[in-house]
Amino acid sequence: MRDYFAAAGYEILDADQLKVWMDARIADGKISVVVFCKDIAPETVCETNTADCTLRKYLDAGGKIVLHSDIPFWSQANRGGDTTKWKDSGAIGILGFSAVGPGSIRNSYNIVQITEAGFKWGLTETWESRRPADAGVAADENLTVLATDDAGHAAAWVKHYVTDDTTRGFIRVLDTNTTPRPNFDDLKSLAEYGLVSDLARNPSPNNGATVDLSDATPLSWTAGEYAVKHDVYFGAAFDDVNDADATNTTGIYRDRQSLPIYTPAEALELGKTYYWRVDEVNAPPDYDIHNGKVWSFTITEYLLVDDFEGYTDYAPNDIFSSWLDGYNIDENGALVGYDNPNFDADEHFLETEIVQGGNQSLPFYYSNVGPATYSEATHTLTDTRDWTQQGVKALSLWFRGFSPFLGGFTEAPAGTFTMSAEGANIENESDEFHFVYKVLNGAGSITAKVESVENTHPWAKAGVMIRDSLDADSAHAMVAVTPGNGIWFGRRTATGNDTDTEEQGGITAPYWVRLERTLGGAVRAFYSADGNMWDQLGALTPVTMGIPMYAGLALTSHEPGVKCEAVFSNVTSDGTGTWANQDIGLTSNEAEPMYVSISNNNGTTGTVYYDDNQNIDPNVTLIDTWTEWNIDLKDFLDQGVNLSDVDSITIGIGDKNDPQPGGSGKMFFDDISLYQPRYVPGKAAPLRADFTGDGIVDDDDLEIMLNDWLEGDFTRQGPLLVHYKLDEGAGTVAADSSSQDSNGTFSGTAIWTAEGKMGAAASFDGGVGEIRGNSPYLNGLDAMSFGAWIKSNAVDTDAGFIIFENPAGKDQRSIRYDSAGGDGGGTNVMKYGVATEEGSYEIESSVNIQITQWQHVMVTWTSGEATKLYVNGVLDTPSSTDDIIGGTTIGYTDVIVGRGGKDADGSWDGLVDDVRVYEVALTAQQVQTVMNGGDIPVVDVYVPLTSPANIYDEEPVNSKQVNENDRAILDEEWLQESFWPEW
Numbered sequence: 001m002r003d004y005f006a007a008a009g010y011e012i013l014d015a016d017q018l019k020v021w022m023d024a025r026i027a028d029g030k031i032s033v034v035v036f037c038k039d040i041a042p043e044t045v046c047e048t049n050t051a052d053c054t055l056r057k058y059l060d061a062g063g064k065i066v067l068h069s070d071i072p073f074w075s076q077a078n079r080g081g082d083t084t085k086w087k088d089s090g091a092i093g094i095l096g097f098s099a100v101g102p103g104s105i106r107n108s109y110n111i112v113q114i115t116e117a118g119f120k121w122g123l124t125e126t127w128e129s130r131r132p133a134d135a136g137v138a139a140d141e142n143l144t145v146l147a148t149d150d151a152g153h154a155a156a157w158v159k160h161y162v163t164d165d166t167t168r169g170f171i172r173v174l175d176t177n178t179t180p181r182p183n184f185d186d187l188k189s190l191a192e193y194g195l196v197s198d199l200a201r202n203p204s205p206n207n208g209a210t211v212d213l214s215d216a217t218p219l220s221w222t223a224g225e226y227a228v229k230h231d232v233y234f235g236a237a238f239d240d241v242n243d244a245d246a247t248n249t250t251g252i253y254r255d256r257q258s259l260p261i262y263t264p265a266e267a268l269e270l271g272k273t274y275y276w277r278v279d280e281v282n283a284p285p286d287y288d289i290h291n292g293k294v295w296s297f298t299i300t301e302y303l304l305v306d307d308f309e310g311y312t313d314y315a316p317n318d319i320f321s322s323w324l325d326g327y328n329i330d331e332n333g334a335l336v337g338y339d340n341p342n343f344d345a346d347e348h349f350l351e352t353e354i355v356q357g358g359n360q361s362l363p364f365y366y367s368n369v370g371p372a373t374y375s376e377a378t379h380t381l382t383d384t385r386d387w388t389q390q391g392v393k394a395l396s397l398w399f400r401g402f403s404p405f406l407g408g409f410t411e412a413p414a415g416t417f418t419m420s421a422e423g424a425n426i427e428n429e430s431d432e433f434h435f436v437y438k439v440l441n442g443a444g445s446i447t448a449k450v451e452s453v454e455n456t457h458p459w460a461k462a463g464v465m466i467r468d469s470l471d472a473d474s475a476h477a478m479v480a481v482t483p484g485n486g487i488w489f490g491r492r493t494a495t496g497n498d499t500d501t502e503e504q505g506g507i508t509a510p511y512w513v514r515l516e517r518t519l520g521g522a523v524r525a526f527y528s529a530d531g532n533m534w535d536q537l538g539a540l541t542p543v544t545m546g547i548p549m550y551a552g553l554a555l556t557s558h559e560p561g562v563k564c565e566a567v568f569s570n571v572t573s574d575g576t577g578t579w580a581n582q583d584i585g586l587t588s589n590e591a592e593p594m595y596v597s598i599s600n601n602n603g604t605t606g607t608v609y610y611d612d613n614q615n616i617d618p619n620v621t622l623i624d625t626w627t628e629w630n631i632d633l634k635d636f637l638d639q640g641v642n643l644s645d646v647d648s649i650t651i652g653i654g655d656k657n658d659p660q661p662g663g664s665g666k667m668f669f670d671d672i673s674l675y676q677p678r679y680v681p682g683k684a685a686p687l688r689a690d691f692t693g694d695g696i697v698d699d700d701d702l703e704i705m706l707n708d709w710l711e712g713d714f715t716r717q718g719p720l721l722v723h724y725k726l727d728e729g730a731g732t733v734a735a736d737s738s739s740q741d742s743n744g745t746f747s748g749t750a751i752w753t754a755e756g757k758m759g760a761a762a763s764f765d766g767g768v769g770e771i772r773g774n775s776p777y778l779n780g781l782d783a784m785s786f787g788a789w790i791k792s793n794a795v796d797t798d799a800g801f802i803i804f805e806n807p808a809g810k811d812q813r814s815i816r817y818d819s820a821g822g823d824g825g826g827t828n829v830m831k832y833g834v835a836t837e838e839g840s841y842e843i844e845s846s847v848n849i850q851i852t853q854w855q856h857v858m859v860t861w862t863s864g865e866a867t868k869l870y871v872n873g874v875l876d877t878p879s880s881t882d883d884i885i886g887g888t889t890i891g892y893t894d895v896i897v898g899r900g901g902k903d904a905d906g907s908w909d910g911l912v913d914d915v916r917v918y919e920v921a922l923t924a925q926q927v928q929t930v931m932n933g934g935d936i937p938v939v940d941v942y943v944p945l946t947s948p949a950n951i952y953d954e955e956p957v958n959s960k961q962v963n964e965n966d967r968a969i970l971d972e973e974w975l976q977e978s979f980w981p982e983w
Helices: 004-005 015-028 053-061 090-097 116-121 136-142 183-190 237-241 699-707 924-931 964-972
Strands: 064-067 076-077 083-085 144-148 154-159 169-173 203-206 210-212 219-222 226-236 252-256 275-283 294-299 304-307 364-366 374-380 392-402 408-411 416-421 433-440 445-455 460-466 477-483 487-492 499-502 511-517 522-528 535-542 549-556 564-573 576-584 594-597 605-609 627-632 650-655 664-675 714-718 719-726 744-748 749-757 759-765 771-774 783-792 798-802 816-820 827-836 839-844 853-864 868-871 896-897 909-918 939-943
Touching: 004 183, 004 771, 015 053, 053 090, 053 868, 064 183, 083 714, 116 144, 136 144, 136 154, 144 169, 169 183, 183 853, 203 549, 226 237, 237 294, 275 487, 304 445, 364 374, 364 650, 408 433, 408 576, 416 549, 433 460, 445 460, 445 477, 445 549, 460 511, 460 564, 477 511, 477 522, 499 535, 499 744, 627 827, 650 664, 699 964, 714 719, 719 771, 744 759, 749 909, 759 771, 783 924, 827 853, 853 924, 868 924, 896 909
Parallel strands: 064 169, 210 294
Antiparallel strands: 076 083, 144 154, 154 169, 203 219, 226 252, 226 275, 275 294, 304 664, 364 664, 374 650, 392 627, 392 664, 408 416, 416 564, 433 549, 433 576, 445 511, 445 564, 460 477, 460 549, 477 487, 487 499, 511 522, 522 535, 594 605, 594 650, 714 939, 719 909, 744 771, 749 759, 759 909, 771 896, 783 853, 783 909, 798 816, 798 896, 816 827, 827 839, 853 868
């Protein structure tokens, strides 16, 4: 909203600026208006909830305020970020009357009716009324009523504060807290109704907007109230336009215009920003000139063919009127747009969530299954027919498809079922998995032995399920075996609900699972090692399902696009009929090629296929991320197409040159544009010194080289990165024995003690004390280990002893005691974690592990594997785990001893000795060695030069450097451009 009004020429003020501005208007009485972007009463102008506040004085002085609000002035916003609740008394005190009716008329949810005055003032959009002003009060206060609810109460109104005024005062609109956002055009119309201004306003294009070339001109504006002429200034530099006057002879001044509209004589250029100003000239005899603001707009870097933003759900602006597909054409299997969207649920004919840019993209269904042999849709152009203007030479089109179908089900030998599946998960509010099922018509059960489940993820799930429907968000219950987290029992008790879960760790396949549904609609889950002795997991749980239901086998890989395989045996079910199987919650495509054709109105057509290394890509529909397809227009020109008058563009799936029955699926298309030659990775030959990848070697690349100047490669010792023996016993420095020179510094309440595990140690008293060091090698690791000898003065504590960032309540880069393990439900555990660019991995140890004796603790981690905790040299079994992550470490800023994730205002209460950090995951034997004071063998670790500015790179190892050799290459390529296409 703020950006909208800024673009319309309004001045944006913060709370302090608003106070200054209102005081000035109270003093000078100038006609003005304030539009509040939020339903809020800042203390700078609503100092009190009385008529003595600045805001009310502004209204009394003839000011105008537009507020879209639930209950006006319900709260006062204070500088510290808190609020003072005034409730109904805020409006009563400031506005002078009860702006909202009593509870008996609130929450009617009636759709308002716009009054004659409302239409006159500019209201166009209705809403559900919730907090109207009482009809009687509206009459008594002589409000101008703009909209009413069904009972005649005032849902939108104007309170005038100046005698005989009919256009100013306090405007309250949208008496609700449920409208997603107001109609900005309506608010602007209310704000400007009846205002008189000497200045030009409402620029088109909007101030600061980025617009298509075709929408940039003519320039237009709303003229000043008394203006009869308009001095126009136009140019490519702000200062030139801002400083010019009518005597300017450089071309900035564009003469005195008679109408509030102007078209620059020169052709505007793609990607360029333009500035303009309109000074309004009043009527004679004075010819007063009122200098306007400098406005700007930027032309897009492309010519737009179609971005799918202008289509609506209604003809003639619907997608079906512009893109003609294969409807009623046997050989053409294309259908564009969604069939029968639920408008009440905010569904539309176009896609509004999976978009490349803007708010809409084109859904495109293809089905090259006989009799159809190709699928295509054609758009006849009205604008942008000249594909030679502005020197454009490439067509750009964004697309995305879906990954291939991975679900499968076979029975061989008899009674043994092999399933395959992908899918993100079976949990939360919706599921993605493969389902093999029979119909269940009441109470019943299903039992299976999960022989194996592939470890695509520790939370992959293979088990039995009873499901209400085949929709992704269906109510269901499932008991499953996982590769890394034991037995899992999940149930979504009603359609669309979140999933409740129970787990029993320490179990892997082969294992038996059973699910039962009672006559009353409750479900219970069981698991067994032998199919005879059964344990129940979780409680008997009601799950809302109708008849018929579906009972069967379910499998998800927990990794989208990754195939997981599981084997089941000994399957028994009370379901009836034959086994059916399908994906749930997944969309998949079958492989097909893709093409674009353009045609002249004489029938001349050129066709280009999406290629992979200059060969037609038969699998392009399986690309499941937004991908830009850049097409050289010369490919069409060489086929005889006249690029200066393109009549239509066609998007197709299949092989139009050799039509054959094929596959089906769904695609999305967006942002079809024409570009001038530019740098396109993979198309243009890269310049070695173009470090920024923008196709030109310039100051940005030079800055990168200078920042990395004289950086080089080297070999250091490893794998020990930090080792604080803590044997100094005095001073403030904890010496690093690792040869990496990462010394630590004592601060706060941290002190030395002679009573260490191995000589001296560091002592902490729970106050803010620490030892802080730094290592340049903590980030970018794909494995690490860290630990120490510790001795706590207390149990049932949350204090920590090693962390690699400032404590802020998180455990993703630390280890600490945790009195009440939140995730695992245990008490007196240790909590530890690592973090990479893929996320964080936080684990809770076994319970009751906190003690007041010396304890050796070591965490080891390898990317893509479970993190391990060794306590006194013994591998711990965690009470709670997390999703395994890959990647390399990131965000490790310091080595901080004596604090943990919860120690923002405190520290460890006890002793710490022999702190070590390694860049490898220690083995169990190595952990034992370290615990006993031994050392891990030293190895040489080569640290390569990773700077992109190292482009010469012919120096020998350990002598590479960003230096004059690299600078010479940059100088040679200085200001060179590598653009595509070249013709």
